[in-house]
Amino acid sequence: MTMTSPQVAAPTGEATPAGRTTRRTSRRASRRSWAGWWFIGPFMAVFALVFLAPIVYSIYLSVFRNQLIGGTAFVGLDNYARALGDAQFWSALGRVSLFLAVQVPVMLFIALVVALALDSGRLYGRSFFRISVFLPYAVPAVVATLMWGFMYGTRFGLVGNINQAFGLNLPSPLSSELVLASIGNIVTWEFIGYNMLIFYSALTVIPKSLYEAAEIDGAGQLRVITAIKLPAIRGAIVVASIFSVIGSFQLFNEPSILKSLSPNTISTYFTPNLYAFSLSFSGQQYNYSATVAIIMGLITMAIAYAVQVRGMRKER
């Protein structure tokens, strides 16, 4: 790979661009690269096994079609064409996009506020506060969803109890209109602590001298935040955003578990992942499911990349 830039790359071959010397150089380079392979070999083996192989296998699956009657046949890009025209797939994508647009900013904003509060040094019982905000992240998503699902119950759950105690008639959090927001609430609860920790650790490495300088210049807390803290942790914010984008597109656990409580408001194509899951495990359409997964992977990568590019450009 270093060969693309001859000036830097080839200390022995710089004078003679052609002929025997080059061949010798490349032979020597290849001998050298073998030594490198010994070092990265173990990593590459694991990487190929757990990362490349599944992707290659998915792509392989996606160009076939297996029918209960008729068996397996090569269909080229038919599955991709079908997915691009699949209203259920697009509605699932639309739903997670809406989720992304609303839930991620809310969650990251709250996490940021909590991190800034912790970092301000004015908080009493800081480590207790920090651990208790982080605690939900330690609860497995399945358990958290079951717990929230129980609280959302309008008959015997917390919502039901509130209705009873105050004579209210709160709408069911699992109704068609509210179910996405209710899932957003669970995810926010789960991941605020995690994002807070990313922001907080970025905040703690800002040199104290900057704050002292700001104080001498007479800057207030708000000015310190906007002029020093936020620019300094921009990288962390970009990273947290990318994680959240990926997490949103991969939304699965929460709707999948709540579905048993509310089968009609959470469809089998509620999120792209749930759709892929239903296709393969209820419908045995593994090939089409693989196609949906690949397209989703590409879309997720594209958006995560866009977020990164945009975030980093601002930094410059």
Place this chain on the structure above:
Amino acid sequence: MIKTLTRRGLLQSSAVAAALALGFTACGGGGNAAPQQTVSSDAVEQALQKGGKLTVWAWDQSLKKVAEGFEAKYPNVDVNLVNAGTGNDQYTALQNAISAGSGVPDVAQIEYYALPQFALSKSLADLGQFGAADLDGTFTAGPWSSVRAQGGVYGLPMDSGPMALFYNKELFDKHGIAVPTTWDEFLEAGRALKKADPKAYIANDTGDAGFTTSMIWQAGGKPYQVDGTNVGVNFSDEGSTKFAETWQKLIDEDLLAPISSWSDEWYKGLGNGTIATLSTGAWMPGNLVSGVADGAGKWRVAPLPQWEKGATSSSENGGSSLAIPAASSQAALAYGFLKYSNVEEGVQTRIDGGAFPATSKDLASEKFQNTQFKYFGGQKANQIFAESAKNVPAGWSYLPFQVYANSIFNDTAGQAYVSGTKLKDGLTDWQKASVKYGTDQGFTVKE
């Protein structure tokens, strides 16, 4: 009496499944001939004595005692009974494990409606290799025909599910409401109950594919036609329309509790008087005893309400077999468990636990017919169930891809329960989605 119970539809679809599953003779070893016993009973007995760890996926509560008895009889066998979910949830998990090729149980509970699909995908072992074909006559005609298919036996019947109306007598008595004998009376009772107690519902329903098809079955509907690879799906026949119209009223007037069956809320609701009735299969008592302890003594059983006054039509709901996934490495040992549970001592254990057996001998026995259910205040409920089993309309078929069809019921027909969609239109949507899937899978489907 049970012998008249015909499940021709299932026989047909199972036969189709076997006919289609070309090459599904790997286990039988007998080519296309009738099932050949290739593993002797001695070999099964040896496997039982030698022992091992047997993983059983089942949600039926009565199997726990069966497993205990089995372990006592064969001390070297360790049964690991896993509840991997009820119905579709379990099938999803099972499908998952089968495709992954690991974590496949040795024994799985599979309802009759789902057997054709699993047989079609070559996921189950043919029990003919253990001589299961010789069990002909051991089980009642309906369940036996459901597990049999041309050239093979895919499971051993565990129970059957002739339907009946389970009702909370205490609640009905308290409000002076008569137990409904027709679905119109059921609707009236629902209105009266709601008036008397706004928190009580005549039944719970959030849209359940199995229940819906059973109700249409009782009403004389035949939405599914299966003939070879030709499949018909049509929810506009008279039976389906009858159900859709009556149920639409129950939905519109908010008479059905929006509680999903088998949820925690459901168990609670059955015990505390929130849910007044349960129209379901005869396998239910065991679940009530173990899951709804609060209801003991309050509940009774009555014949299923009728679509026409004076009629005696019934239906089947659920009913399961135990099957051995083809991927199990301990098929002989697993078959030993199947036989113990569904033919030998286990049957009585399950009857004692409130299950409704599929073995002719036990159903016909005086002891069974005269069993008093403590849970139902000493009622001889088996007589009602046995009568129901006699009156199931013939000619019903499930789809050879019913598991998938049921999994998308709530995407389509279920919308009637939460939105302005009419149940009739929801059923049409379900029909369209089922047709689309069937066509994708290579069936010739007509609406």
